[in-house]
Amino acid sequence: MISQEQSQGQSTTAGERTVMVDVRGLVKSYHHKTVVNNVSFSVNQAEIFGLLGPNGAGKTTTLEMIEGIRKPDAGTALLAGLDVRRQRSAVQRIIGVQLQATALFPELTLLETLEFFAALYPRALDKRKLLSDVALEEKARAHPQDLSGGQRQRLALAIALVNDPQVLFLDEPTAGLDPQSRHMLWDIVMRLREQGKTIILTTHFMDEAHLLCDRIAILDGGQIIAQDTSAGLIGRLGAQATIDCRLDGRARQADIEALEGITGVLHTNERYLIYTQTMQPTLAALLAYATTMSIPLTDLQVRAPTLEDVFLELTGRALRSDA
């Protein structure tokens, strides 16, 4: 993980790049509820940009406004200099879209589906080549409903690539996939970045965002609450390590916050997340505190801080309800 983090750092610090996507002040409300509230960001060419946030944070709505599927109440998005509100068709010719669940015509085979989508664009890539790129060449005559979850996501990706787009949108591309399928998709996405494609993806998987994304915007309640590289975001915690442990009801948060080197403490019931700048003294002090107070200390883990910790620190909530 550490080495990956370094390689990410290098790719984002490499010289000036053209801005490919420029999102300015997007706002969208439904039934008087603001779902997306003044979202702005820009993405450079050949960059993978991640929108990270819990369900209902406004990730999908944000993407759909940039893709020209939904009209924003305010703000706009420029893609390769084209305004999606005024030049929607022109924008849609240079983008590829994978929706959260890409629904396809059940009556058509994979090849026919690709032929159909190819016909919608002035020029298109070779259909069989696309299928083999996503390892589906043997399924050319199958129908979408005969595919597994991972295969279906790869098909959705192949369709998104049919017009050789400059900008690719992937909405939770690995949701519900097994680990093997996730890794396969990650490989394809990284290969696409090497080809110079600009990619915007949403996810609620920390590891995915950390591994794939050059830069990340954390979305919560329709707003961007932080935006940086993965390393930059983690650095903001000011912590060297995260101590994850369980202490019973007698432990007091104030006591723990007073321990040496602490930068932050979060706890839900008996589970504590303790962020520290000085791992060794803090750990010794914590053990001493538990021993003195006769509080059983269990499930102890010490690890490097992750995006999950950043999110918790920023929102006070877990990113996924099951996390």
Add this chain to the structure above:
Amino acid sequence: MIKRSLVLLRTNFIMLTRQRGLIISSLGLAVISMLVFGFLFGGSDSVKTRLGVVDQDHTSISTQVISQLQRSDALQVFTGSNSEEQQALKNGQRDAVVVIPAGFSQQLVQGNARLQVSYDQSNPVTAASTQLTVKAIVDGINSKITHQPGPVTLVQQAVAAKNLREIDFITPGMLGMLLMWANLAVGIQLVNWRELGITKRLAATPLKPLSMISAQVVARLALSLVQGALLLGLAIWIFNVHIYGNIGLLALVVIVGALTLLALGFAIASFVRKTEAANSILLLVSFPMMFLGGSYFNVNGAPSFLQPLIHVMPLYYLNEALRQVIYNGAGWNAIQTGVLIMLGWIVAAMLVVWRGFKWL
């Protein structure tokens, strides 16, 4: 652009042909019904329509009308007083009674002449045959009056000796029913695309919704024509059903009928969000039409409280027009009212679509 339209059209057509449920409910049901009714009520002898004519006008024009009727091979004409002929009708000795009222010839000159016709409704097939025959005569007289006043001559072709068998009656009805099932279902298709999120995926491409909808409409029209041709081909091949009318006019009726039912399908899709709900509404609309629209039975003899319902059903007018053209060899005059009513339905349905249809 042209290549894209062709791909859109071909894709929509392929998708329709692969919907087993659609093919079974449209062509399958129609063919099976036709075979069952055709074989079950197969043979029937050529019987002339027994027509009682009551002349209350007693002018040269009314005499001309009667002599024209007597000349027809399809008719066996009796003359008598109104009470005699009505009694004969009740006794089953006449299939229909036509009354030429006093003042008919004067009204004819003024262009508002009316003939009173009573039918024997006990046998639906005979009744339908009689109605078609008499209607053709009346239409013949009407067109003569409105366009070229003078001696009344009937269109002999329309009153040619024909024997309406069950299969002759049911074939146009099955064609109408086929068109209903094949085209009304477009509503389910659209609601389903929307519910699955297919329309949303398409909204992320440069494709305009109208292009996709147009392709779907043209594909359904093509399917209607192909299925209709198959059904009529079978009817001709197996049962020697004869198409008396103009094939071009028949195609026109098929297309207008299909468009009417497509428009209704779009209207359904305009106020329903769930595929299941669209299905229920489709059944709610199509089953009454299937039975009361005159596909299987002659509904002109249906109880009077049902008549208003029957006479709003687009399928009723479609079936009538199909029978007129296929069996009766009728021209535009005989079907124009029905066609106009169907066009009215299209306009009404499009208003609903315009108010409520959502692509996403």
